[in-house]
Amino acid sequence: MLFSTKAEYGVRLMVELGRQPGSQPVSLGSVAEAENLPLSYLEHLVAKLRKAGLVTSTRGAHGGYRLAKPAEEIQMDAVVEALEGQIAPMECFHDSPEGKVLCSHESDGDHACSTKLLWMRVQGGVTKALAGTTLAELVEFSEHSAPKRAAAISAA
Amino acid sequence: MLFSTKAEYGVRLMVELGRQPGSQPVSLGSVAEAENLPLSYLEHLVAKLRKAGLVTSTRGAHGGYRLAKPAEEIQMDAVVEALEGQIAPMECFHDSPEGKVLCSHESDGDHACSTKLLWMRVQGGVTKALAGTTLAELVEFSEHSAPKRAAAISAA
DNA sequence: GCATAACCGACCGCTTCAGTAGGATTTGAA
DNA sequence: TTCAAATCCTACTGAAGCGGTCGGTTATGC
Numbered sequence: 001m002l003f004s005t006k007a008e009y010g011v012r013l014m015v016e017l018g019r020q021p022g023s024q025p026v027s028l029g030s031v032a033e034a035e036n037l038p039l040s041y042l043e044h045l046v047a048k049l050r051k052a053g054l055v056t057s058t059r060g061a062h063g064g065y066r067l068a069k070p071a072e073e074i075q076m077d078a079v080v081e082a083l084e085g086q087i088a089p090m091e092c093f094h095d096s097p098e099g100k101v102l103c104s105h106e107s108d109g110d111h112a113c114s115t116k117l118l119w120m121r122v123q124g125g126v127t128k129a130l131a132g133t134t135l136a137e138l139v140e141f142s143e144h145s146a147p148k149r150a151a152a153i154s155a156a
Numbered sequence: 157m158l159f160s161t162k163a164e165y166g167v168r169l170m171v172e173l174g175r176q177p178g179s180q181p182v183s184l185g186s187v188a189e190a191e192n193l194p195l196s197y198l199e200h201l202v203a204k205l206r207k208a209g210l211v212t213s214t215r216g217a218h219g220g221y222r223l224a225k226p227a228e229e230i231q232m233d234a235v236v237e238a239l240e241g242q243i244a245p246m247e248c249f250h251d252s253p254e255g256k257v258l259c260s261h262e263s264d265g266d267h268a269c270s271t272k273l274l275w276m277r278v279q280g281g282v283t284k285a286l287a288g289t290t291l292a293e294l295v296e297f298s299e300h301s302a303p304k305r306a307a308a309i310s311a312a
Numbered sequence: 313g314c315a316t317a318a319c320c321g322a323c324c325g326c327t328t329c330a331g332t333a334g335g336a337t338t339t340g341a342a
Numbered sequence: 343t344t345c346a347a348a349t350c351c352t353a354c355t356g357a358a359g360c361g362g363t364c365g366g367t368t369a370t371g372c
Contacts, residue, residue: 001244001245001246001247002158002243002244002245002246002278002279002282003245003246003275003278004247004359004360004361005246005247005360005361006360006361007246008246008247008248008271011270011271011274012270012271015270015271025317027316027317027318028317028318029316029317038361038362038363040362040363040364041361041362041363043318043319043320044361044362046318047318047319047320057317057318057319058317058318058369058370059317059318059319059368059369059370060316060317060318060368060369060370060371061314061315061316061317061369061370061371061372062316062317062370062371062372063316063317063318063369063370063371064317064318065318076274087158088157088158089157089158089159090157090158090159090161090163090164091157091160091161091164092164113298114167114168114171114172114294114295114297114298115164115167115168115171115294116297117289117293117294117297118167118232118285118286118289118294119159121285121286121288121289122158122282122285122286123158124281124285125280125281125282125284125285126158126278126281126282128281129274129277129278129280129281130274130277130278132277133273133274133277137273138270138271138273138274139270141270141272141273142269142270160328160329160330161329161330162329162330165330181348183347183348183349184348184349185347185348194330194331194332196331196332196333197330197331197332199349199350199351200330200331202349203349203350203351213348213349213350214338214339214348214349215337215338215339215348215349215350216337216338216339216340216347216348216349217338217339217340217341217345217346217347217348218339218340218341218347218348219338219339219340219347219348219349220348220349221349
């Protein structure tokens with residue numbers, strides 16, 4: 001499995017927030033009930049989203065969470081990365097300060113890391129899929145009927 | 157991390173087999189030494205590759221492993237899948253008998269699984285990257301000099 | 313001041329990962 | 343025919359992450 005339920009639940013949570021029309025905050029409890037997910041586990045996940053600046057919170061009674069930006073401006077790579085940590089195909093991949101992806105096996109002596117080409121391509125495919133999908137798309141997808149959905153999937 | 161070291165080690169192992177020119181088998185011990193990987197762990201991995209029909213083995217002295225097919229005909233999705241199990245972005249994804257990918261949250265009541273669109277796109281990106289890369293490419297990549305490599309990565 | 317909600321940290325059972333260990337079987341060669 | 347090299351197989355282990363629970367603290371509206 002590429003991702004755990006952290007990404008699954010967290011994305012569901014984000015979509016649920018994106019569904020709300022008004023600007024008043026939505027309590028985690030209502031999200032948990034709507035999506036049938038454990039409240040106390042969602043608390044951990046939403047904390048990651050908040051620290052990543054994807055949602056804002058208001059405390060106290062009638063408090064809750066709302067999106068920090070319009071759903072159209074939220075790319076899913078940011079959401080998944082906030083929940084799962086850095087999206088790298090392999091342990092040895094890490095972001096260098098300059099933003100490039102490196103492989104720590106690079107200096108292996110006679111021949112360079114033979115897997116780098118493969119993982120670079122995989123990472124490219126994943127980030128392209130994630131960054132090319134906005135939260136607004138998912139919200140719309142979830143609200144419309146089945147026939148429309150089949151077409152949307154291939155429009156990546 | 158999308159994949160574990162099982163895929164990393166296993167792919168390295170396959171590349172090492174692909175590097176060998178002749179048709180005589182290569183012992184796991186020599187692969188372990190060349191790639192600096194624990195022999196007994198490689199035994200587990202190569203067993204998966206063998207069961208998947210990607211390598212063949214000859215037992216006894218001077219025995220070892222070799223590729224079951226020419227490297228040009230080995231697509232990396234088969235290799236990674238043999239090592240890691242089915243390549244699905246999320247637990248709820250599974251292959252139906254007809255070969256289509258399904259999501260077990262599909263019947264969620266009022267609105268369909270809001271994450272399906274996203275995970276379908278991710279899976280598409282990954283499988284495209286893996287299936288579009290052959291073992292032969294990795295072998296060649298590992299044998300050539302650094303400048304050539306930068307170009308190869310973007311040629312996914 | 314009370315209910316509601318966000319926040320925070322500790323804990324727990326479970327599974328997987330990465331690796332080890334020990335043996336058995338097969339085979340070529342001395 | 344015996345030995346060494348190799349595949350093959352099963353069981354085990356420590357560590358880490360996952361999925362989730364729990365108890366408590368803080369902030370806020372009514």
